[in-house]
Amino acid sequence: MKGESNIVGFLARLALLLAKAFIVTGFVLWYMVSTQYLGETRYVYVPFEDWGRPGIGDEYYREFTLPFIWICVFCVVFFLADGILKFRNKKYQECVSTLVFTALGILLLLVTNVQISNLLFAYIGPIVDTAMNGVMAVLSFVGLRRFKSRAFVYWTWGYSLNFVREIGVGISTQINRSPYGGFDSSEWMGYASWYRHEWQGHYLWNVMPNGFVLELYWLSYIVSGVLIAAGLFLLVRQSWSGGFRTISTCTAQLVAVGVLVMMMLTPQSLLLFGSPTFITALLVNALMLGCSLAGWWRPGHQYFKLWAWAAGLRLLLTIVMQPPRNWAWPPAQSDRVILEFMVVALLIEGFLMIVGLALALRQPKPESRAHTSDKGNMMANEVSGGASVI
Amino acid sequence: MSGFAETHVISARGIFLLILFGFLAYLVSPLNPMDKKERRNLLLVYPALIIIYWYLIYIRMLSLTPNVHYLLDPDSGGAWVADSLICLVFGAVFSSVIALSGGIARRCYGIMFLVTFIYLIVTLTLHRPLMMRL
Numbered sequence: 234m235k236g237e238s239n240i241v242g243f244l245a246r247l248a249l250l251l252a253k254a255f256i257v258t259g260f261v262l263w264y265m266v267s268t269q270y271l272g273e274t275r276y277v278y279v280p281f282e283d284w285g286r287p288g289i290g291d292e293y294y295r296e297f298t299l300p301f302i303w304i305c306v307f308c309v310v311f312f313l314a315d316g317i318l319k320f321r322n323k324k325y326q327e328c329v330s331t332l333v334f335t336a337l338g339i340l341l342l343l344v345t346n347v348q349i350s351n352l353l354f355a356y357i358g359p360i361v362d363t364a365m366n367g368v369m370a371v372l373s374f375v376g377l378r379r380f381k382s383r384a385f386v387y388w389t390w391g392y393s394l395n396f397v398r399e400i401g402v403g404i405s406t407q408i409n410r411s412p413y414g415g416f417d418s419s420e421w422m423g424y425a426s427w428y429r430h431e432w433q434g435h436y437l438w439n440v441m442p443n444g445f446v447l448e449l450y451w452l453s454y455i456v457s458g459v460l461i462a463a464g465l466f467l468l469v470r471q472s473w474s475g476g477f478r479t480i481s482t483c484t485a486q487l488v489a490v491g492v493l494v495m496m497m498l499t500p501q502s503l504l505l506f507g508s509p510t511f512i513t514a515l516l517v518n519a520l521m522l523g524c525s526l527a528g529w530w531r532p533g534h535q536y537f538k539l540w541a542w543a544a545g546l547r548l549l550l551t552i553v554m555q556p557p558r559n560w561a562w563p564p565a566q567s568d569r570v571i572l573e574f575m576v577v578a579l580l581i582e583g584f585l586m587i588v589g590l591a592l593a594l595r596q597p598k599p600e601s602r603a604h605t606s607d608k609g610n611m612m613a614n615e616v617s618g619g620a621s622v623i
Numbered sequence: 624m625s626g627f628a629e630t631h632v633i634s635a636r637g638i639f640l641l642i643l644f645g646f647l648a649y650l651v652s653p654l655n656p657m658d659k660k661e662r663r664n665l666l667l668v669y670p671a672l673i674i675i676y677w678y679l680i681y682i683r684m685l686s687l688t689p690n691v692h693y694l695l696d697p698d699s700g701g702a703w704v705a706d707s708l709i710c711l712v713f714g715a716v717f718s719s720v721i722a723l724s725g726g727i728a729r730r731c732y733g734i735m736f737l738v739t740f741i742y743l744i745v746t747l748t749l750h751r752p753l754m755m756r757l
Contacts, residue, residue: 489668
């Protein structure tokens with residue numbers, strides 16, 4: 234009897250894992266199924282020049298993706314049931330984690346079944362980037378105030394830098410708008426003018442007069458990436474130590490060395506992969522995935538699970554999606570589809586990161602210690618007069 | 624017409640560099656509440672960071688548009704010198720702080736970078752990339 238129960242439990246967990254994997258990779262699967270049936274490329278949104286084509290909300294289109302929709306609905310119901318069970322068992326953190334995937338499933342249903350306007354879709358990328366980094370910066374600052382952990386110092390700086398950069402890119406693109414044509418011609422009418430990827434595609438290769446903005450863009454990407462990865466690394470180490478341990482006094486130096494190494498790799502990255510920050514993105518996301526998996530393995534907190542999904546998704550995108558579009562100018566026809574994948578994945582990733590951090594902040598606040606030997610938190614100690622780690 | 628106008632010395636990048644290096648100096652100064660040993664360790668990375676940054680951005684001109692990355696803007700010759708001087712002088716100052724403190728290894732490390740920075744400052748115009756003709 235007990236053996237049967239174990240098998241049922243194992244199968245239920247396996248089904249849950251498969252359902253989560255389906256939801257996270259659902260957009261790609263949906264696209265593959267659709268393309269397979271239709272035999273030609275389809276877009277989530279219909280560009281102005283393609284008005285004659287069937288859109289996503291059309292019956293003609295929807296019938297091909299009906300099995301996908303039913304699986305998606307089944308996953309959402311499955312998650313809801315699991316969430317209710319966990320809520321009744323008072324496993325609130327796990328309940329929130331499951332409900333996150335419920336929300337992602339609903340999001341997937343919406344994205345794949347509702348006709349999205351071109352303008353809205355073009356704005357989703359920069360808006361999500363800006364909002365996600367802003368919210369993460371604020372939450373990290375709250376975590377810093379609450380836990381006095383250096384990890385949150387790094388995250389506050391890293392996400393603030395990202396936030397400022399995203400706003401700066403928007404402003405800069407508005408200022409430098411279209412001196413060589415391009416955005417004003419009908420060819421570009423399907424896009425918002427400060428669509429970040431178009432900015433990358435168009436301004437990076439044709440317009441930028443002095444490269445100053447690009448320099449800021451790349452360098453801030455490197456610095457913030459290293460800071461965020463270092464923050465996650467510290468969080469995992471502190472979780473492993475049971476909330477308190479002596480940490481090396483070299484963390485700031487190691488972050489600076491990380492930035493140095495990433496800078497040295499930029500020419501190789503540009504030559505080999507066509508983008509100066511490709512290797513940085515690869516290494517940072519791999520490190521974040523490794524740290525999240527380590528945190529998932531040992532302390533087993535729910536927020537590490539969510540961050541692992543987010544980092545894995547971003548790593549997958551970096552490896553699979555980015556290389557084919559780096560060398561392409563003018564962009565290939567498939568570039569638009571890749572961008573759609575990236576925007577939707579960005580949405581999911583940002584959602585997972587924010588919910589994970591919100592969960593982490595709900596950890597009980599450690600008792601403050603008047604005297605401590607925790608050198609790793611020296612900066613926070615001296616500022617606040619107390620010491621604690623998450 | 625000379626074709627090498629160097630009218631602009633102050634640039635947005637120069638101001639940005641001053642703010643950035645000021646912040647870096649604050650991080651290793653006693654004003655920062657970090658542990659002293661940690662500040663000293665952090666300082667060791669600065670000269671290497673500045674050299675690599677200067678080499679990539681000012682010699683290789685990595686941040687410029689890739690299809691014109693080997694030529695300077697005709698107006699930016701003066702700004703190039705000013706910005707390079709900001710980088711190299713800050714690098715020399717950080718190196719001298721390292722050279723004046725700590726054990727023999729730190730001193731050698733600091734002196735090595737100090738000599739490099741002074742050499743680059745003295746021979747700065749020799750390293751300037753070509754400019755576009757007006």
